Amino acid sequence: MKPPPFDYTAPRSLGEALRALADAAGDGKVIAGGQSLVPLMNFRFARPGLLVDVNRIPELTGIRRRDGELRIGATTRQADAEQSGIIARGWPLLRQALPHVAHQQIRNRGTVGGSVAHADPAAEICSVLLAYGGRVEVASVRGVREIDASDLFVGQFVTTIEADEILTAVVVPPPPAGTGTAFHEVARRHGDFALAGAAAAVTTDDRGRCERASLCLLGAAPTPIRRAAAEAHLVGNELTDAVLAEAVALATADIEPPSDVHGSSAYRTRAAREMAARALTEAFARSARDRGQRKEAS
């Protein structure tokens, strides 16, 4: 299991990196944490002619809050995101999801941007980005642009990021006050890619009625998917058993998850229903708790 030969460059600036990628004319590939790319190369499933290592570009790393939004530089390590106070306080869904990503040593190297660019259908970070309605910033020699998460994931391991583009940052808007979040997944072992999972963010009003809901499933389709019909059904309602059942049914009615050695499509569908139910229930409860706490404080 040794990788095929390739050329390598580790530019110190984004401009140089973009130039190298453009010059490689489709035969170049960005390497960030390498935690997905290197195994693929070791198996010789991936064979880029040129590797552009973006780890030495200072402006690509770091977690900051800007205009209320969370901005995570592409090469920020997943472990740093996990430890981040900004994320834990402001974007708890991401914090809840991160421990499910592989293992400590992999998170120590794997990057937030790499996970998003890699677009594994069961990747936790991708589903959270989608659930929060975030976006990514990408750059190329042709210029910079933003891609909404809802337009980003188009297939298994396929995004709308072009071959000459580099993802520079992940941006997440602030969730409204009183939002409760929950992340649930089932995997064969802790740290494995999920058989099924759900990320939920729910904002409720004083009477426990849902004002805003976001539900994203992972591992249920070739990409992470937002479940708009279920979300719409929740809005305006309290979470009764009937409302939950209907929302879960709407969320999972049309999914056709892939089958593999770990579980059939039928199993995953069933597990997805359970994950959606648990995530929604917990998100509602957290929202209520959060509201209660704020009331007390005021």
Place this chain on the structure above:
Amino acid sequence: MRVEINLNGKPFAADVEPRMLLSDFIRHEACLTGTHVGCEQGGCGACTIQVDGRAVRSCLLFAIQVDGSTVRTVEALSDERDGALHPLQEAFRECHGLQCGFCTPGFLMSLEPALASGPLDDEQAIRDAISGNICRCTGYAGIVDAVRHASNTIWNDPDIGTVDDLGSLGEDAPRSGAGDE
């Protein structure tokens, strides 16, 4: 391409193809064979080393990527003590945390930084810290015991000094905020 690193406190350099895995570089160029290779897929943790203080898998890095970095392997643990065992190594021996020993360097490299940042004596936290390292021989019991044992030795040792209770933070609370700006 030329790769120059600080390897266990000493400079080391060699000319290698860009595709040479860091695990091969350490084992076959620097001839430090304490770092083991069990899969080259990122699935076992045997190859775990530290790059700039962080435990990472050396089979998922190309040597060229760590040019200029500080790399630390299992050999450093006792070399730095003139051959005496590190408290973590002592604890592994005391608690029968190893059998064939093939996984052991990877565990030690994963655990050393984890223990350096604070006590690690809660069973679940220990299991989280080692979930990326496979041991096929021990069933982990001796390893979990060893970590607890080492944590007690290191954090109760008056020479090393104690720290505030880092374990008391809530579920969603940050632990270090290392990546924040």
Place this chain on the structure above:
Amino acid sequence: MSEMIPRLVGQRVKRVEDPRLLTGRGEYVDDVHLPRMLHVALLRSSVAHARIVGIDTAAAAELPGVHLVVTADDLRDRVQPIVCDILPPGAWQTSAYPILADGKVRFVGEPVVAVVADSRYVAEDALEAIGVSYEELPPVMTVTAAEAGPETQVHEAWDEAWFTHKQLRVGDIDRVFAEAAGVTRRSVEVGRHTGMPLETRAIIADYNPSSNALTVHMTTQMPHIMRTGLADHLGMPEHQIRVISKDVGGGFGVKAELYPEDILVSHLATRLGRPVSWVEDRREHLLGTIHAREHFYELEAAWDESGRILAVRAEIRVDGGAYSVYPYSASMEPGMAMGVLTGMYDVPVYHADSWAIATNKTPLGPYRGVARPSACFAMERLMDAVAHDTGIDPLELRRRNLVRADQMPHTTPSGLEYDSGDFEATFRKAAEILDYDATREQQEELRGEGRYLGIGVGSYVEQTAHGAAEFVKRGLPVIFGYDTSRIRIDASGNVLVHPTSHSHGQGHETTIAQVVADALGIEIERIRVVYGDTQDVAYGSGTLGSRSMVMAGGAAHLAAVELRDRLVRIAAHNLEVDPGDLEVADGEVRVKGSPATAVAITEIARWAHHRPERIPSDLEPTLEVTSSYGAPPGTGAFSHAVHMALVEVDPALGTVQVLRYVVAEDCGRIVNPMIVDGQVTGGVAQGLGGALLEEIVHDAEGQPLTTSLLDYLWPTAHDVPFVEIGHLESLSPFTIGGIKGMGEGGAIAPGAVIAGAVEDAMRPLGGGFVRKVPLTPERVLNLLNVDPTGRVPESHEENQK
């Protein structure tokens, strides 16, 4: 037999080997760097069953850095394929496992072309330049398909689908079944999985043309057997071959075979006159290293009103894969399964048929426990089924059927001679540790809260340290009848021990030193145990079948005792006393009752080497003894254990959490309790892997779907709880010190125990009979569609697969 007076034996002695391994100074095969060394990569078959139409290696051979590309054509008449037949008599069909596929491939992963290059990187580049054209044949992927008589048999000359078929008939079974109060029938199966040591296999062969000597560093559990195997298959005199196996990163049985790569790499080294290295990668390991388990059972038990089992009928089919493996043959799995099936239970009437059936899969062989985990699974599933059918508590039902202590020694219907043990007491111990009754109450209570806990019970008798008698019975071509230890006391009074057993985690450097220290009366620090080099000691079997402590430990004890007698005679000669008045302790030989009159062993050692005039005239100078030991009568020492587990099932997801795991075990005299506990826990971890996580799966075309660690799941630290262990020590009457073998045991029962526990947890929800492990979450959920007798409604067959 010479007595063992335990001093260090029985103590929790810290391991001697640890400092080396902890500091990264172990020496595993791939750590050996030889000058001018070349590297091999193998092109393996990408199809399960095909004729090879053509192989084009021209482009590969042209690549810079490539030294040699070889196919079967280049090996013909130079090396022999691996043939491992059983000794007659017995129904048997032979297979020849080629060193490189010759004309036909029979499983995905079979080596087809070898490339030798400057580096493994370049060698793998060359593989991509090789073209092989196959004419595909329909693959035979299941035992059912094989038995149905496929278009093309795996081995075309065969008349039947099997390597071997064996039968056992004890008692008038038809009468017993006709008269029984009830009959319970089930079919069960154990999935294919494998040993997966953390270190893969590796070989470095180094040929020295001037001395015509071949040195082979290899990851093997049995260096001497490998030396003979290499000599036979290379056509080279055995005295020109040296096998070295120093540190090995786990074996578990899958490094105790002769593989095509072993012969190939050795051959390439002699051919090129340069050291040649091959290090298996994990993908190759999952394809080319033997697989294990994959047993299918049809079972029937006849019982009386009290739940006593009167008779058992069994059909046992093992999916043997494509070839018979050396040195066990494909007969070992079915034969052993048939032999050990009844376990701790007193089953007077027993009929069984067993087959090893050839399929287009990786050859199957021994992995920790060998056939026992499957047989234990089958028998304990049957016991749980009888408990269900009779309405008797599963623990109580088992107790009623045990072979009692007053029946020892006991001969089983299959002819095993249980030497000792109090099975009832072991059951009590396990139940006590778990607190069975309280746990049942807790289970009941939690059900009220919607939580589903289950208790599982399993037991086994483990024949260990099988001697000659057992292997002769099995018809194996290599009879592992004995092991050997060579001990030398040097002029400084230090002791060097060379056992033929090999340690790949078991800690022999410590335990064998404990035995020798006790026999010689010296401190363990003066003893060095070095294993793994065929040059160091005459001959022995190596480490397999939980034999080392009994066999090599026994041999070490015998050699040490003989040396002790020599020390005593030299001391007596010089002290001018009768040897019978002397004793050995604390590093000296002294007069009993008058310890001041003593000579240090260091002093005697000096005399033995430098002062011949101080040695009695009928003694040779120097102090070296080699002893072999086979634990006569060679029927084996029988360890046993009872396992229990408490699990919690999430009934919505089918996930299983093992909350508690209890083992009560009896392995005779314990030499080092720390090591015994470590072996038990490690075995349980592997057993839990097979029960819940690990399975090698193929699609209908014969493609393995589990060739990476994303698909083949070994247990992590989250998947194995602390194992709660209790010990009993019933000494074997047949072995030195009453030691029984251990090491494999932990892995035997978890499949059975977890299956029982999950079934128990799911029953209040309407869950049915568990017929297969591993219990993936999906299989657990599907229990809700299975009736209690194990029948699957047709529409759910698919999901059961």
